[in-house]
Amino acid sequence: MARELSHSYDQLVEKAQEIFWIHGFKGVNAKELAEYVGVSTSTIYNKYSKELLFIDSLDYYTSTYSDPFLQQLRETTEGLESLKGFFYSLVEALLERTFPKSCLMVNTIVEMRNENQDIVDRYDHYLIVLKDSYKVVLNKAYALGQIKDEKSIDTYADFLLGMIFSLSILYKIKPKKELQTYIDEQLQFIQ
Amino acid sequence: MRYKEYNVNGVLEKSIKLFWENGFRGCSINEIVNMTGVNRFSLYHEFENKEGILYASLNLYRERYCQDKLDLLKKDGDLPVILRDFYLSFIDESNPIPGCYFIHVATELADRDDKIKTIVDTYLTEIENLIDTLLQLKGISSENARYLTRHLLGLYCTAMSFCLIHTKEQREEHVDTGIKVILNNYG
Numbered sequence: 001m002a003r004e005l006s007h008s009y010d011q012l013v014e015k016a017q018e019i020f021w022i023h024g025f026k027g028v029n030a031k032e033l034a035e036y037v038g039v040s041t042s043t044i045y046n047k048y049s050k051e052l053l054f055i056d057s058l059d060y061y062t063s064t065y066s067d068p069f070l071q072q073l074r075e076t077t078e079g080l081e082s083l084k085g086f087f088y089s090l091v092e093a094l095l096e097r098t099f100p101k102s103c104l105m106v107n108t109i110v111e112m113r114n115e116n117q118d119i120v121d122r123y124d125h126y127l128i129v130l131k132d133s134y135k136v137v138l139n140k141a142y143a144l145g146q147i148k149d150e151k152s153i154d155t156y157a158d159f160l161l162g163m164i165f166s167l168s169i170l171y172k173i174k175p176k177k178e179l180q181t182y183i184d185e186q187l188q189f190i191q
Numbered sequence: 192m193r194y195k196e197y198n199v200n201g202v203l204e205k206s207i208k209l210f211w212e213n214g215f216r217g218c219s220i221n222e223i224v225n226m227t228g229v230n231r232f233s234l235y236h237e238f239e240n241k242e243g244i245l246y247a248s249l250n251l252y253r254e255r256y257c258q259d260k261l262d263l264l265k266k267d268g269d270l271p272v273i274l275r276d277f278y279l280s281f282i283d284e285s286n287p288i289p290g291c292y293f294i295h296v297a298t299e300l301a302d303r304d305d306k307i308k309t310i311v312d313t314y315l316t317e318i319e320n321l322i323d324t325l326l327q328l329k330g331i332s333s334e335n336a337r338y339l340t341r342h343l344l345g346l347y348c349t350a351m352s353f354c355l356i357h358t359k360e361q362r363e364e365h366v367d368t369g370i371k372v373i374l375n376n377y378g
Contacts, residue, residue: 024299026217101302110290110298110352111214123356158365159372162349169294169348172301173312182341189342189372 012037012048017057021104024111025054051116058122061104066126070133079141080187083134087163087183094171095179102168109165127161134160138190147191156190197229199237203251206244211288214299215245242304245296249310252292257314264321270329271370274322274343278350278366283359291351298352319344342373 015037019028030050034041037053044050076082093099101107105126114120134157141147147156163186171179205226209218220241224231238244260280266273282289297311322343326336346369354362 023216024214026214027299029217102298106352107298109356110295113290113355120356155368155372158368162346162353162365162369165353166345166348169297169352170345172297172308173315178341182345185338185342186345189375 007038009048012039013053013056013060016053017060017104018100020054020057021061021107022100024107025050026111051118055118055122058104058108058119062122062126065099066103066105067129070129074133074136076137077140079137079144080146080191083137083141083160084183084187086137087167087186088180090164091167091171091176091179091183094167095176102171103164106165106168130164131157131161152190159190160186197227197233199247200251202227202229202234202237203244203248204255206248207252207292208287210245210248211292211295215241215296216299242306246306246310249293249296249314253314256286256292261318261321264318264325270325271367271374273325274370275363275366278347279363281351282354282362290355291347294348294351315344315347318347339373343370346370346373 016033019033019036028036028050030044031041033050033053034044044053073082073086076085078085094102105123108119109123112119135153138147138153138156142150142153147153163183167179167182170182174182202223206223209222209226213222220231220234223229223234223241223244227234234244238247260277263277263280264273266276281291293311293314296307300307301311302308319340323336323340326339327333331339346366349369350362350366354365357365
């Protein structure tokens with residue numbers, strides 16, 4: 001038991017997030033989770049629960065990966081060029097396996113849909129930040145004269161929300177060149 | 192010929208439901224045995240392993256649940272309406288589980304299992320070919336059809352993932368916006 005005490009809860013979440021990212025929520029049972037994070041199975045059952053660790057893993061993922069990534073996007077200055085760079089680097093990360101798998105939030109949406117309200121609340125946060133970040137960049141694109149119709153910015157942001165989802169599936173079967181063409185053309189649609 | 196006391200497609204039907212609801216990794220062979228009432232020996236004899244059940248279940252899903260939907264792309268009518276009906280047929284209330292089983296399995300496994308990758312690729316290529324044919328039938332040049340098809344396939348992927356967490360109205364709106372933005376220049 002002494003070993004268990006050496007873990008802080010935050011460290012447990014960080015570890016749990018790794019295995020959830022690879023296998024999803026349902027693909028990890030309590031025993032595997034316990035072994036991976038280094039506590040006993042009864043600790044998972046009695047003290048934390050798999051669900052609680054999963055929800056905290058989503059928060060960890062958002063604050064460690066997606067929020068900073070989107071913060072960088074909001075700070076860019078080149079409008080559509082910056083968006084292109086953002087999506088290119090996403091494809092790069094997916095193909096180079098910089099991350100263990102495609103976006104944890106995207107995978108969770110496909111896996112869990114609306115089964116659990118606490119998880120649905122996490123999607124809301126994620127999607128609001130995502131759309132807001134696109135709008136910030138689209139407004140800069142408008143100021144740069146890259147987009148003609150200011151009124152369409154909201155529609156375009158909605159359209160782009162789909163991109164992270166389609167890329168998360170298409171990268172598994174399409175070559176890099178075609179993914180880049182896909183990104184270029186998606187951005188042409190909104191000019 | 193060996194007499195089978197169980198119906199292979201019945202086993203696969205139940206496996207689709209299990210894998211779709213609990214994921215492939217989240218579902219043990221014991222659960223399949225319990226759900227189908229077919230013993231492990233018979234299952235392994237027929238399908239070799241759990242992966243074999245998954246592969247066969249994707250085939251059955253394609254035959255039983257996708258054919259009618261894919262045929263919508265061959266119907267007459269307005270292009271945006273045909274496309275809309277096609278996308279929504281997968282996510283409307285008539286489906287026991289809304290979405291696409293291929294996309295669900297691909298999200299869990301396609302970057303680790305080459306056979307799944309091939310199966311998903313074959314399915315999505317079939318959709319691409321149908322859309323491409325449809326667009327050309329509507330008088331769009333082959334070059335433009337190929338380009339638009341790429342994005343209409345992307346919209347399919349989005350509709351089968353992102354749209355699933357939204358209300359019926361929001362799903363329809365996202366699909367309509369997607370079609371409108373993509374076809375905009377070719378009205």
